[in-house]
Amino acid sequence: MAERRGSFGDQPQHLLYESKAGGYTALRKALFDMKPVDLTNEVKTSGLRGRGGAGFATGVKWSFINRDAPGPKYVVVNADESEPGTAKDRYILENSPHMVVEGILIAAYAVGANQAWVYIRGEYDEPSRMLTEAIDEARAKGYIGPQPMGKDYPLDIRLYRGHGAYICGEETALLESLEGKRAQPRSRPPFPAVKGAWGRPTLLNNVETLATVPWIINNGGAAYAKLGTDKSPGTRLLTVSGNVRKPGVYEVEIGQTFRHVIMELAGGPPEGRKVKVFWPGGSSAPVLPESMLDVTTDAEALAAARSMAGSGGVIVMDDTHCVVRAAHRLLKFYAYESCGKCTPCRVGGDWAVRTYERILANQGSQVELDTLQRVSDGLQNGRCLCGLGDSAGWVIDSTLRHFREEYEDHALRHECNVGAVPANA
Amino acid sequence: MSALSSQVLEEIKELPAKYPQPRSAVMPALDLAQEELGHLTPEAMSEVAVALQLDPGYVEGVATFYSLFHLEPTGKHRFYVCTNLSCMLRGANEIVAHVKQSIGVTHAEQVSADGLFSYEEVECLGACEFAPMMRLDHKYHYDLTTERVDQLITERRAPTPLTPTLSPGGERERKPRAPRKKKADG
Structure with missing residues (x-):
């Protein structure tokens, strides 16, 4: 068992369920007691929403695949977890890979696919090993193969290793990469459900999303829908990192406050410090200041707070750190990871980084602040094929909105009024 | 040839x-x-x-x-140190500075004089609850301190490796080898 930090199913909720090899009761039920369309409907009833970041309704996504279309169809699993501050897919793959395997097999049967591909990031050596072992075990038990559990419906899962590119978390970029190309997002339509991997209808789901499916099939979509909030049902894994005493991956019922997650589960900031700001859903989710700790973890409350639930990566920063430096670091990330296909993102990221550098070198003025706002506006609102540019814009926009004074200290007064200044930042 | x-x-x-x-x-x-x-x-x-x-x-x-393909020579052991936000907030920049100093290089493209080491600052590796962290020899190393970095370097400088190279996920071997089991170093 891999090293773990956090909570894993220590509340009576779905991820408590760890299907070991030998279990697979949900797969048995799916193959023999239910029709494929029932599976899709059960997931629709559950209200499960994608846990990768976009939060799209999973059952609806499944229903986009025409099960009766002739020719091969694929399930592609997005295990390219690389949103800063997010470690929950690694956690699931290392600690309970069979949940993922079972979820994949059920999804494949539901949408009429015989072959699933797991696109796993290249740095995930241990998770790859754990998942490969789980697949081998399931194959040895006869759950994967030409006749899984005796059912005349071939099912197979294979891994494809990524090679270091954040953009591959975006589903069409992932498909390009799987096809042996530079990972640059595709123009849509056609959507992957119609024309996905190798030109065939393809269902793309995140690891955590699929890991949730066996519970839903075992217990029913209605039971799952009772957890969480009306519009964001269920539980999810939040990765809490940064300046907290007990960083970890915590399973929470959706709708809890961030105060509960950060101050109670993760133990709050170190002695003598205060929470200054947090990223509620990975670095791409617009920041929220300490005064908004009582916002709840559901997508609706976060949207009302002008942020998003994203990947569930909760990054906490305390009052000894400088927001401008943190934003600079994240913009360097987005500029570096831009695939270069769309001009606003390719140019805007670097432009923002250079502007931050001027500000942090005490060469800033009102011009730099205006430039940041202009670049931020230019990056947002669907000017690019994917969300990477928007995310970069949101970092600038949200930190400027909540911490204007700190920016002005740096740009106009050439001073930093925050304690710790990290080396080389 | x-x-x-x-x-x-x-x-x-x-x-x-x-x-x-x-x-x-x-x-x-x-x-x-x-x-x-x-x-x-x-x-x-x-x-x-x-x-x-x-x-x-x-x-x-x-x-x-793709960042895991290297077009320039690397050290036999390459430190992939995460410096993204979660790790930065817990001292990643000090870890990078210590790695550079310890292996005697000034920038990411440089290989240490003995050919053993090189390093790279990388983006989030997805183990944020263990920050600061890094990847080295197909393995994640958590809760890094300068002492831990020294230990990892010393182990790899030892004439007889303390960690056998044939351990699962072990080091990359450059000599001709038996049929493959391991993936390439990232």
């Missing part, structure tokens, strides 16, 4: 049949090439292209896109 061994070239030629379309073999093929040579030379990329019946420029275009 080709850059890649005939054994690796044969393995590469078998890859395309494993995918619905042959082009998907390009990254696994580059993996094999990098595993054998340590990094991707222009000759190696050309040979991969010929073996897969692709344009050499196309293969190089793929290789340059």
Whole structure:
């Protein structure tokens, strides 16, 4: 068992369920007691929403695949977890890979696919090993193969290793990469459900999303829908990192406050410090200041707070750190990871980084602040094929909105009024 | 004399049949090439292209896109130190500074004088609850301190490695080897 930090199913909720090899009761039920369309409907009833970041309704996504279309169809699993501050897919793959395997097999049967591909990031050596072992075990038990559990419906899962590119978390970029190309997002339509991997209808789901499916099939979509909030049902894994005493991956019922997650589960900031700001859903989710700790973890409350639930990566920063430096670091990330296909993102990221550098070198003025706002506006609102540019814009926009004074200290007064200044930042 | 061994070239030629379309073999093929040579030379990329019946420029275009392909020589052990936000907030920059100083290099492209080490600052590696962290020799190392970094370096400088190189996920071996088990170093 891999090293773990956090909570894993220590509340009576779905991820408590760890299907070991030998279990697979949900797969048995799916193959023999239910029709494929029932599976899709059960997931629709559950209200499960994608846990990768976009939060799209999973059952609806499944229903986009025409099960009766002739020719091969694929399930592609997005295990390219690389949103800063997010470690929950690694956690699931290392600690309970069979949940993922079972979820994949059920999804494949539901949408009429015989072959699933797991696109796993290249740095995930241990998770790859754990998942490969789980697949081998399931194959040895006869759950994967030409006749899984005796059912005349071939099912197979294979891994494809990524090679270091954040953009591959975006589903069409992932498909390009799987096809042996530079990972640059595709123009849509056609959507992957119609024309996905190798030109065939393809269902793309995140690891955590699929890991949730066996519970839903075992217990029913209605039971799952009772957890969480009306519009964001269920539980999810939040990765809490940064300046907290007990960083970890915590399973929470959706709708809890961030105060509960950060101050109670993760133990709050170190002695003598205060929470200054947090990223509620990975670095791409617009920041929220300490005064908004009582916002709840559901997508609706976060949207009302002008942020998003994203990947569930909760990054906490305390009052000894400088927001401008943190934003600079994240913009360097987005500029570096831009695939270069769309001009606003390719140019805007670097432009923002250079502007931050001027500000942090005490060469800033009102011009730099205006430039940041202009670049931020230019990056947002669907000017690019994917969300990477928007995310970069949101970092600038949200930190400027909540911490204007700190920016002005740096740009106009050439001073930093925050304690710790990290080396080389 | 080709850059890649005939054994690796044969393995590469078998890859395309494993995918619905042959082009998907390009990254696994580059993996094999990098595993054998340590990094991707222009000759190696050309040979991969010929073996897969692709344009050499196309293969190089793929290789340059992904950060785990190295086009310059690397140390036998490469530190991939995460410096993204969660790690930065817990001292990643001090870890990077310590790694650089300890292995005696000033920038990421440089290999230590003994050829053993190089380093790279990387983006989030997805183990944020263990920050600051890094990847080294196919393994994640958590809760880094300067003492821990010193220990990892000392172990790898020891004439008799304390960690046997044939351990699962162990070091990359440059000498000719038995049929492959491990993936290339990232």
